[in-house]
Each structure stands twice: as C-alpha cells, then as structure tokens.
Amino acid sequence: MKEYALFLGCTVPVRGLHYEVSARKTAEKLGVRLLDVKEFGCCGFPIEGADHLTSLVMSAMSLCAAERAELEIVTLCSACTATLTKANKVLKEDAHVREEVNKVLEGFGEKFKGTTKVRHFARMLVEEVGVAKIREAAVNPLAGIKIAPHYGCHYLKPSEIYEGFDSPERPGTLDKLLTAIGATPVDYEEKLQCCGGGILGVDELTALKMTQQKLQHIKDAGADAMTFICPFCAVMYDSNQKAVEAKVGGKYGVPGFYFPQLLGLALGFTPKEMALELNRVKGAVKFPEGKK
Amino acid sequence: MAEDTIDTGQLDPNFKFEISKQPGGENIRNCFQCGTCSGTCPVRALNDKYNPRRIIRMALLGMRKDVLCSDFIWLCSTCYACHERCPQSVRIPDLMMAIRNIAIREGNVHPVYKAYVDTLDLHGRLLEIGEFENEKRRKYNLPEFKEDPERVRRLFAVTEIKAKAEGKKATDKSCKTEVSK
Numbered sequence: 208m209k210e211y212a213l214f215l216g217c218t219v220p221v222r223g224l225h226y227e228v229s230a231r232k233t234a235e236k237l238g239v240r241l242l243d244v245k246e247f248g249c250c251g252f253p254i255e256g257a258d259h260l261t262s263l264v265m266s267a268m269s270l271c272a273a274e275r276a277e278l279e280i281v282t283l284c285s286a287c288t289a290t291l292t293k294a295n296k297v298l299k300e301d302a303h304v305r306e307e308v309n310k311v312l313e314g315f316g317e318k319f320k321g322t323t324k325v326r327h328f329a330r331m332l333v334e335e336v337g338v339a340k341i342r343e344a345a346v347n348p349l350a351g352i353k354i355a356p357h358y359g360c361h362y363l364k365p366s367e368i369y370e371g372f373d374s375p376e377r378p379g380t381l382d383k384l385l386t387a388i389g390a391t392p393v394d395y396e397e398k399l400q401c402c403g404g405g406i407l408g409v410d411e412l413t414a415l416k417m418t419q420q421k422l423q424h425i426k427d428a429g430a431d432a433m434t435f436i437c438p439f440c441a442v443m444y445d446s447n448q449k450a451v452e453a454k455v456g457g458k459y460g461v462p463g464f465y466f467p468q469l470l471g472l473a474l475g476f477t478p479k480e481m482a483l484e485l486n487r488v489k490g491a492v493k494f495p496e497g498k499k
Numbered sequence: 500m501a502e503d504t505i506d507t508g509q510l511d512p513n514f515k516f517e518i519s520k521q522p523g524g525e526n527i528r529n530c531f532q533c534g535t536c537s538g539t540c541p542v543r544a545l546n547d548k549y550n551p552r553r554i555i556r557m558a559l560l561g562m563r564k565d566v567l568c569s570d571f572i573w574l575c576s577t578c579y580a581c582h583e584r585c586p587q588s589v590r591i592p593d594l595m596m597a598i599r600n601i602a603i604r605e606g607n608v609h610p611v612y613k614a615y616v617d618t619l620d621l622h623g624r625l626l627e628i629g630e631f632e633n634e635k636r637r638k639y640n641l642p643e644f645k646e647d648p649e650r651v652r653r654l655f656a657v658t659e660i661k662a663k664a665e666g667k668k669a670t671d672k673s674c675k676t677e678v679s680k
Contacts, residue, residue: 220644224635224641228641256595256612257664259523259596260658264658401580404576408611409609
C-alpha cells in the first residue's frame, strides 16, 4: 500500500471536515494510506504578501518534516498545494535561496534536503491510483448526475511548478475523474474563473460577485451540482452561497460537494459516511443508494 | 479630467530596481504594457480600482508613494490567470506580493495581514483548533489536533514579521495614513 503524508493545512481540519473524512476514507479504499505528520503547520500562504522569507521558511519547515518521515506529501487545499510546491521547487533549484532559508532553519535544528514531492489529492488520484482503477472500483456509479467541475486556481497554476500535469487553460483531470465515477461532467461559461476567496478579507463584495458569476454560469448550464477540491472554494460556493444571494442578489440553489465525497458515494460509502450533512446548500440531487 | 496629472519631479527612478530586488518582483522591467493581465483579470472585470497593467506602469514610472500607500495593491486574488497569459513573464501575482512586502515595510499594512500575523503568532495556524473543534473532529473519528504555536512564534521573532506587520519597521514612514478596510 502506497503511503503519503497528509498535509491538511489550516482550513480543512476546522471548516472542511467533510473533505478530510471523505479524502481519508476514499484513499484507504483505493489502496493509499494517508499518514499524519504532527509537525505539519501552516504552509505559509497567508503571509507571502507580508514577508516573503518568513512564508518560505514556514513552507520549508513542513517540507523538512515530510523529508524526515521519508514521505511524499498529499495536500487537500489548493493554496497549500501551490505554496508548498513552489517552495519545494525554488529550494531545490536555487542554491542561493536554499542557503538563505537553511540559515534560518538551522536555528530550529532543520535542514532542507530536497527529497520530498508535493501533490494535490486529485493529482495523486490521477497519477497514483489512475482513472481506470477508479472506474473499476466505482460499484455505485453516479449515473445521470450532471456535475460542474470547478478546478479553482492553485490546483493548476502557476503551471510551471506542476510539471505539465494538466493544462492551465483547458484542464481535463477533474472531468476525467467525474466520468470515472459515472457522473456527467458539465461544461459552463468561464469554467476557470477564480472563486474570489483570495480577496474575501480585502473586498468582500467583489469577492462575492466573483462567486456569484460562477454560480450563475453553473445554474445556466443545467448542472445538478458542482464539485470543488479546495476548502477556500468550498467556503465561497457552499458556505457563502446564502451571503451571495443576500449581498449580490439572485437565487442559485447550486449544491457543492468536495470531489472525494462524490468519489466515496461511487465507491459505495453512504452519504453519512461522506459527511454530506456538512454541505450547506441542500439540493435535490438524487444519489444512488449506497451499496458496498 | 478624471485624474490628476503626474508630477514628474516626484518620480523615483529607483523604484523599479527596488522592486526587482524583492523576490517575486524580478521581472517587472519585462512589461511592455500590452494589457493582457488587465484583460484577463477577474477582479478587474468587477472592480475599477484594481488594474494590474496600470499598477505596473505606475511602478515603472517611479510613482513609489502612489503605489506603496495605495489600497489597490491588496486586491490581487492570486488566481494566476494573468500569469499564464503574460507574454513577458512578468509573474504578476508574485510581483503584487513583492510590492505588498515593500509596502508593509513602509508602514502600509492592510488589516487583513495584521490579522494573519497575529493569529499565526497566537495559534501557529490560521484557524484556531481548541476543545470545541476537537470535539467535532472526534465525532467524525478524526485525529485530534494540538496547537503548537511555539515554532511559528520563534520564527516570527527571528524575521521580525510582527514588528513589520505593526508598521514598526517602516524606514521613512512614507505611508502615514492608515489604510481603511
């Protein structure tokens, strides 16, 4: 069984328990063991704009913890994914930066060696488990359910850190994963648009308007629900959908699920096992009855 | 006239070099003002205040204070859409982060960054995990979390980020006015 260090970040273990539960259970079922590394902390993303070096050292500390555990990292949050991947790349490739960071790390008894790799959970599914195996394992396919995939930003971009994993302009991996579990992926206008989460604390109204646009486009496309793979995106589309309706206007009723929740249902887990009660927007999606 | 004319006597020709030296800002001088970033930007589409092409032009002209003391430099959502399309590899989101780093050193600290630094310093993470959160985690059979802010706190002391986030490290205090949220 392949083992990875599970990097939860700050948001998932507090506001994304349904993401965490479904990711852990589906990974296990697909033959991937996700291990906890207690030294993992904040990835550094929130303070990149405040102090570059501090942010980089925070990333490096978690990378070092994974190196010590001799494990590659699997992340759930897309912002953590980009921050850690970017840090890992610059620290591996730029000797000057590595030296500067290692000088700070020395005071903490740490040293960056460059022996780990960072991958988003969805990327791990595609690259490690494989779409074919997922299709085989989907005993309870979500046939006839139309799902709009939301790729978000940092899962794909900046693309040069992701080794050609998926196209930043015409991505396909989430569509493929949806097809593998029997759902029908739905295309919609401005599919790549950002959720707005990155500026929620700076300009709430602009952020919510960004969220609104995508909800409208997904509704217009006739999808039964949307799926996302980042807790920021989930906060915007699911937790804040009511706020969008109140502050920007309109009625959407677009249910949103973390991809591993949908994957879990297809693998035979029950809605309760996938913690579907934690998704705020309740829709009329009829999922097939769970069978093991 | 929508805007004031630029006082060319106030321009700081070194500003672009100052930005180039800050990690993320290295490629600012590649910009040839095609406007692909602004045409791509989802924030720009909704809010006139934010215009990445214009911010870069202002920086290249040397409008140091107008850029650093502004409230528009905090509006990039770091979606990287412009980054993928920029023909000159300006690395715009990273550039915005570089400009924010300099602005914060100059005492223009957006409250959201002050809050991030304070929370990380207090809890070692961006969202607190206490007994309430752990009880919920237990309900879902998830492992408990123990906050361990000590390491982050020590790091913050080494890099003096707390003082920076309080505007205490500002060298010439060029941004004296508090930015409103």
